[in-house]
Amino acid sequence: MNTIDELLRTTSWFHELPPHLSEALGNEARLVAIEANGYVCRRGEPSHFWFGVVDGLVKVCNTASDGRVMTFAGLPPGAWFGEGTVLKRERWHYDATALRPSRMACVPSALFFRMLDESTAFARFLLEQVNERLGQLMATVQSDRLTEPSPRVANCLLAMFNRQLYPLGNAEIQLTQEEIGYLSGVTRQKVNAAVRQMEAQGLLSISYGRVTVTDLDGLRRFAARVS
DNA sequence: TCATTAAATTGTT
DNA sequence: AACAATTTAATGA
Numbered sequence: 001m002n003t004i005d006e007l008l009r010t011t012s013w014f015h016e017l018p019p020h021l022s023e024a025l026g027n028e029a030r031l032v033a034i035e036a037n038g039y040v041c042r043r044g045e046p047s048h049f050w051f052g053v054v055d056g057l058v059k060v061c062n063t064a065s066d067g068r069v070m071t072f073a074g075l076p077p078g079a080w081f082g083e084g085t086v087l088k089r090e091r092w093h094y095d096a097t098a099l100r101p102s103r104m105a106c107v108p109s110a111l112f113f114r115m116l117d118e119s120t121a122f123a124r125f126l127l128e129q130v131n132e133r134l135g136q137l138m139a140t141v142q143s144d145r146l147t148e149p150s151p152r153v154a155n156c157l158l159a160m161f162n163r164q165l166y167p168l169g170n171a172e173i174q175l176t177q178e179e180i181g182y183l184s185g186v187t188r189q190k191v192n193a194a195v196r197q198m199e200a201q202g203l204l205s206i207s208y209g210r211v212t213v214t215d216l217d218g219l220r221r222f223a224a225r226v227s
Numbered sequence: 228t229c230a231t232t233a234a235a236t237t238g239t240t
Numbered sequence: 241a242a243c244a245a246t247t248t249a250a251t252g253a
Contacts, residue, residue: 176236192238208236208247230253237246
């Protein structure tokens, strides 16, 4: 996707906005290009915008003082994020960086609040999005507490690939096995063993610095198996 | 464009 | 945690 208009065309709630709001969105949302490894937002900065991914791939993460990176989510084109922080008018609790050259739609927080106040469809979308995240968090907590390393890794990958807005096809994400380890709380060795096991079962394919999911349903079954 | 080198990532112990 | 092997990225001819 190249423009905010294209992103909005594929956005379900946009089509349900009253005319004055969809017009305001078209006028006030800014398109910002981020180069690879550039920051969309940084921890500690005030949250003036709510973000949509127009193109590229964005990673939401925090970096510990020793340099280790903890990744929370990978956001493909079509994903929206930041509503939690914008809603509370807080500063960002995390960094968001572009893994590839990316373009962001930046919605001013004032407009975000107007849409929330004036559009039921938008409020519903936000509710569903938050609910989806909660479900994902619960799946992660269960997975972390009840299962062995391999399904935990599978669950983390699902969290990365699992947005409602998932167009078919290229379920590929640029993540090293080390990062998957930090994300899933598993050692790199276990991650390596897990992804190889899953590759052997035809659920995904691994290559240098990236993972490609080829069988999403199979991966779900793999993650769900509690041993 | 190709060869060399450095850095990052993976695979194994 | 450490080490070797492999892949990618950077550099310069």
